[in-house]
Amino acid sequence: MAIVELRELAEAAQKDYASEIVAGLVNNEIRDLQSEVDMSSEVSFIELNSSRGWRIYRRTVMFVLFTVVHEMYPSAEVVAQFSANKGIFCEIRHFGIGINEDIVHNIESRMLEIIAEDLPIIKMKMDKEQAIKIFKNNRQIEKANLISSLKIDKVSLYQCGEFYDYLYGVMLGHTGSLGKFALDVEAGGILLRIPDMDTGGAVRERIPQPKLSQILAESRQWAQALQCNFVPDLNRINRHGEIGELIRVSEALQEKRISQIADHIAEQKGSLRLILIAGPSSSGKTSFAQRLRVQLRAAQLMPVSISLDDYFVDRENTPRKPNGEYDYECIEALDVELFNEHMLALLAGEEVVLPTYNFLTGCREWDESKRLAVTREQPIIVEGIHGLNEKLSEYVPHSRKYKIYISALTQLNIDAHNRISTTDARLMRRLVRDYQFRGSGALKTLKQWPAVREGEEINIFPYQEEADVMFNSALIYELGILKRYAEPLLQMVPRDIPERAEAKRLLDILQYFDAITAEDDVPNNSLLREFIGKSVFFK
Template sequence: MTKKNSLVNKKQCIKATINNEAFEYPKGSKLEEIANSLKNKSEIQLVAALVDNELKELNYAVDEDCEIKFLSITTTIGSRIYQRSIVFVFIRACMELFSGCKVSVEHSISEGLYCEVHYKRAIDENDVERIKARMEEIIKEDVPFTKSRIPVDEAKDIFRDYGQMGKVRLLKYREKPYINIYQCGWLKNYFYGYMVPSTGYLKDFNLKYYKPGIVVQFPQKKLQGKIGEFKEHPKLFKVFRESEDWGQILEIDYVASLNDLIVSKQEGDFIRISEALHEKKIAEIADMITDDPNNKRVILIAGPTSSGKTTFAQRLMIQLKVNGVKPVSISLDDYFVDREKTPLDEFGEYDFESLYAIDLDQFNKDLTALLNGEEVILPRFNFHTGKREYMVEALKISKNQPIILEGIHALNDELTKSIDKSNKFKIYISALTQLNIDEHNRIPTTDTRLVRRIVRDYKYRSNDAVRTLSLWESVRRGEEKNIFPFQEDADIMFNSALFYELSLLKKSAEPLLRQVDSSSPYYSEAKRLLKFLSYFVALENEVDIPRTSILREFIGGSAFN
C-alpha cells in the first residue's frame, strides 16, 4: 500500500485522510495494515482508531472514503484498550497456572489495577513471577483476540463453567439476545470495551505483589507510554478494603445484586443502610477531632471534583456540634488574588486552580490571628468584578471552635504554612467506587465522578454534557497536580461513593449523553458512558434518599442549599 498507488484500480481504492494528509488504500484494508504503513510516523504503539469519529478496533476493514484518527496508548481511549487487553492475558495466565482459581479485578492503585487470585492457598511472590513469565510467553506467541457474537444463553453457559456468576447474573438484564465475547487461545471472556488485535501488542507491563493480591502495571499516558514507579498508598488501599467490608454488610458484590434489589423493589433498606454507613463514618471522624489531645483547630478537607466535599463539610459540622463543638467555616475562594494578578497556565489563560491564585500571606495572617483569639474582618471575593471586598462584621472564635477549610489545596502544607502541623487535621474525600460490574469489569472512580458532574453541571450550571466532557481533561490534570500527590498526607480518608448512586444518576445522565452529536469530539466518550450505564437498572424513586445525602449535591433537594 502506498500513497496514491497508481497500480491499484481507482474503483477499488478508498481515500483515507490521516493527519490532514490524503492516502489511498485498497478497499477493505484493515486499520492494522494502514497503521503499519504509518509506522515510521508513530513510535508509540497504536491500538485503535476513530473512523469518521466512530471508535473502531484495528481489525476493522475500511470500505469507504473516510477520515482516520489513530489512537495510541498515550490517549485515554488507547490506554483503556491496552489495560483491558493485558488484564485478559493476566486472567488467562492465572487460570492456567492455578487450576480452578477465580480472578477478580478490584480497583486502581498506584497507576495500576489491584487484582486478587482466589485459590485454595494464598498467592505469594514466587507465584507472581510465574504469572508474569506465563504472560510473557502468551504475548510472545502473538495470540489473536478474536471477537464473536453469540446468544446470551450460550454466554451464560460459558461463564457458568468458569464460575463467573457475576457475569451470569448480569446477563439476565441484557436487553439484546446476543453478546460479543472475545477469545484469546482457549479462554473466552466478556469486557465492556475493545481489545488490541493480538497479544503481541502488549509488550510493556509489570506485576507487583501487593499482599494479598497483585497490581498489574501498564504504560502510562502521562509518562508517554512508560511504566511508572510503584508507590505505596496504604491509606487509600485501606479505604478500598473498608468498602469491601461495607459491601459484605449490604450483601452486595456486583451490579447484578443491585439490579435484583431495584427490580424486586427492595432497595429502601439498602439505601438507608448505605447512608447510615456514611453517617457513622462522619460521626467517627468528628469523634477523632473532638477527642484529639492535641486539640486540632484547623480541619482541612480536600478531594477531586464531584467528591461531595461541600455536603461532607456540612455534615461534619453537624456531628461536631453534636459533640459540643461549634466550628466555623472559611471559604478559600474569598482569598483569591485580584484577577489581573492571577497566575497564567501554559496556554496563557488564568490558572484559578494554582495555589498562587490565593493570597497566601493574607490568608495565613488572618488564620493565625483567628487562632490567637483576635478579631478579624474576613474578605469576600466579588467574582463579577474580580476584586476582593471586605465584610463589615468581624469574626472572633474561642479555643473550642475549630476552623473548617475546604478546597483543592487544603492538604498542601504550603497553603497553611504559618500553622503548626499539630494543629491540623487533614481529611481526603473522594468517590472511590465500591461496586464493580462483574468479576473482570471494574467501574473506574473517575467515571463515577464524571457522571456526577455531568448531572450537576446541567442542573446547576446550565452546562450540557459536551461542555462538561470538554473540561474533563483539564480538570483531571489539575487533580493530578494539586490533589492526588497529597492524598496520603491525610489523617483520615472518607469514601463518598454510594453503592446505589449510578442506578440513581442513570435517569438524569443518559438523556444528556444521548444529546452528544456524532460529529462531536466527545461522541465516543459519550457512547462509552452510555454503554457503561446500560448495565444498571434505573432507580426511579428518590423518596428513600435523605435530604442530607451527598448525592443531593448532584441531583438536587439538598437540605444544605
C-alpha cells in the first residue's frame, strides 16, 4: 500500500485551485498537509478562500501570536477569549504592565519577522506523559491537565522555533502565507483581526461593538466567579460530585439577570410597552421570552405575547432566494405595514383582530374570536429574528419599545489557546433539539446550518448593537449535558459524505468533556430544557 505525504498531493493539485491549498480532506476528515495518507484514500483539498480555509488561517496566525508573546514576555499568558469588534480578543495575563500601542506594535513586528522567515510549523506525535511534562515546565498547567484527561496514549503537538502548543484543529505547515492580519490594543489584551469569506481576502475592519464586548466580559466574570474557566475545571467539578451546585449557581445568575431586565421594564411601565426579543438560531429566545413573562408577572405586570410568524405574507408573495427556495427569514417575508398598524393600535388602547398564519396552506387567516386589546401598562412581548431591525417597528416611537438581544455566548474555553465558538455551541444545541423535537438527524441539521448562518449574518448580527440590553443564554455546564445527546448523533453521520468532516470536528470538541449525568439537577425552566426536553414551557 503506497504511503505519501498529503503535501505532495496538494502541490500537484494546486493548479486546479484559485487560492492556496491549506489542508486536505482524507475520507471526509480534515487533515493537515504534513499527514501521511495511503493512495487508496479518497482525497480532496481545502483552499484558503473558504470558511474552513480561513478558520485554519486564523488558528495558525493565533499560534504565531502565542509563539511571539512566549518568546518576548515569557511570564505572560495569552488567553484566546471571544469574537468581538470583528476580531478575536486575546487577554494577556500576568503581564506586569499595561498593554499599550508600543507593546502591540513590537509583538506585531516580531510576528511579521517570523512570517517573512517562512519558518516551518512542525507537527509531532509524542507520548502523552512527555507532552504533559513540556506544558508543566512552561507553566501551562491547564493545558497539561487537559492532555492528562484525554483517553489516548499519544498526542500531536505543533512546534515553531522553541515553542510548543496543543491545538485541536489543523494548521498550516509554515508561516510564510500569514501576512494578512492586524493587531489592536484592547482593554486588558489584544484584538486580532484577519480576513474571512466576507471580506474578499482583506483584513476585517475594526467595528466597535461595545454592548457585545460588555456582555462577553460579563460572561467571563461569571466563569471566574464559578472558578470554571476551562473544560478541565468543569470536568474536575463534575468528578468531585459538585456539579449540582455549579448548575444551581449558573441558573441563578441567569435568573437574576432576567429579573433585572424585568425590573427595568417595570420601572418604566408607562412608556416601555413593546418588548422586542431577537437572537440567532438556538439561542433560547422562546424560553427567555417565557421566563421574562414570568418575571414581569412577578413585577405585577400582565404581559401579552404576539408571534411574528402570524405576520408572514401569503406564500405566493414571499421573496425567493437565488436558488428558487422561499426566503422566510428576510424581513420582506413579513407584512411589516400590518404589524406596525396593529402595534400602534394596541398601544393606543384599541382592539385588533390578530392574524393566524396557516403553514399548510401558506395563507393568512382571520378569526373574529382572536381579538386583542391591552391596558395602558401591559407590555407586549414579540419574539423573532427581526426584533432589532428598526424597519420591523419603524412607526412605533423609540420611547415605547425595548429591544433585547439574546445569544449563547460561550464563556468556557477548552484551554487558554483553544476557544469554543458561540456558533459551535449553538449548533450543538440545534443538533439535539432537531432530533428530540423535529425528527431531524444530525445530517439534515448539518446540511441546513450553512444557510442558517448565512441568514443570521444578513438578518440578525448587523443589528446587535441596536439592542437596549443583551442577554447571554449560555450555561457554563451545558456542553457536558449536551454531549450525551449530541455525540451518538454525530457518530451516525456516514463516513463517505462531505458532512462527516464537520461531524468529526464537533466530535473532537466533545472529546474534552466528561458527560454530566446529573440531568435531574437542571431545573424545568432552564433555557437548556428547550433543547434536551422536559421544559415547563413546552408541551
